[in-house]
Amino acid sequence: MTGLTNLKYYYFDLGTQGRGEPARLLLHDADVSFEDIRIEFKDWLAFKNEIIEDYPAAALPLVKTGDGEYYGLTAPLMRFLGQQLGYDAVDKKKSHFVDQTADFVSDWFQDCIRIFFQPDQQEVHDKNLKGIHCGRMERMYGRYNEGPYLLGEQITYADFMVYAAMRQDKVLGSLLEKDMPNLFKFVQAFENRKNLKEYITSLPTDEPQIVIPVE
Numbered sequence: 001m002t003g004l005t006n007l008k009y010y011y012f013d014l015g016t017q018g019r020g021e022p023a024r025l026l027l028h029d030a031d032v033s034f035e036d037i038r039i040e041f042k043d044w045l046a047f048k049n050e051i052i053e054d055y056p057a058a059a060l061p062l063v064k065t066g067d068g069e070y071y072g073l074t075a076p077l078m079r080f081l082g083q084q085l086g087y088d089a090v091d092k093k094k095s096h097f098v099d100q101t102a103d104f105v106s107d108w109f110q111d112c113i114r115i116f117f118q119p120d121q122q123e124v125h126d127k128n129l130k131g132i133h134c135g136r137m138e139r140m141y142g143r144y145n146e147g148p149y150l151l152g153e154q155i156t157y158a159d160f161m162v163y164a165a166m167r168q169d170k171v172l173g174s175l176l177e178k179d180m181p182n183l184f185k186f187v188q189a190f191e192n193r194k195n196l197k198e199y200i201t202s203l204p205t206d207e208p209q210i211v212i213p214v215e
């Protein structure tokens with residue numbers, strides 16, 4: 001059905017931080033095995049030179065399939081995996097809504113990743129941006145408000161992105177049922193999914209702050 005065999009998944013060696021976690025979550029949920037390759041920064045340029053001809057986007061996250069095809073960049077990769085593995089919406093309107101949510105999450109990741117390069121911006125981020133991103137998501141999750149997922153009963157690729165962004169921005173623990181009821185309901189359901197429960201429990205909760213020196 002999918003042709004998704006012998007997958008190699010590439011992202012930087014950043015634990016669960018950065019843009020690497022959404023695809024790992026989706027592949028675990030779908031029970032698709034993959035080689036989880038975590039690239040160290042010192043090895044990046046050599047790897048980039050290796051892939052750039054076949055994959056001109058030359059940025060991570062990236063999946064290489066068994067037949068040698070490259071699928072990369074967070075939202076496009078997640079959409080591709082969603083289409084292949086049954087995590088996409090069936091009608092155009094809902095599909096557009098899922099894509100909108102994924103686009104918002106890409107902005108959210110970008111804001112979080114900026115702090116890796118500018119750690120002094122953490123406070124400003126926490127004060128001004130975190131609430132904006134959570135507020136947007138709470139609204140989106142209210143659209144099909146029977147929940148628990150973005151489209152209601154059906155989980156789609158954007159749900160994996162949203163959970164990973166919430167985790168990245170450390171809003172899972174502080175999320176109050178009364179303030180963000182839609183997201184609260186979503187997180188409860190997501191963390192209890194059959195193929196995710198054990199994996200999520202195994203993830204570290206105390207990862208050090210990533211700091212990437214700017215040259």
Ligand SMILES: N[C@@H](CCC(=O)N[C@@H](CS)C(=O)NCC(=O)O)C(=O)O
Nearest residue numbers: 018019058059060061073074075106
């Ligand atoms: N818009 C893309 C950005 C991809 C991106 O910039 N990835 C970074 C890692 S988070 C990267 O590969 N940087 C190394 C480079 O561009 O050389 C996405 O959402 O995935």
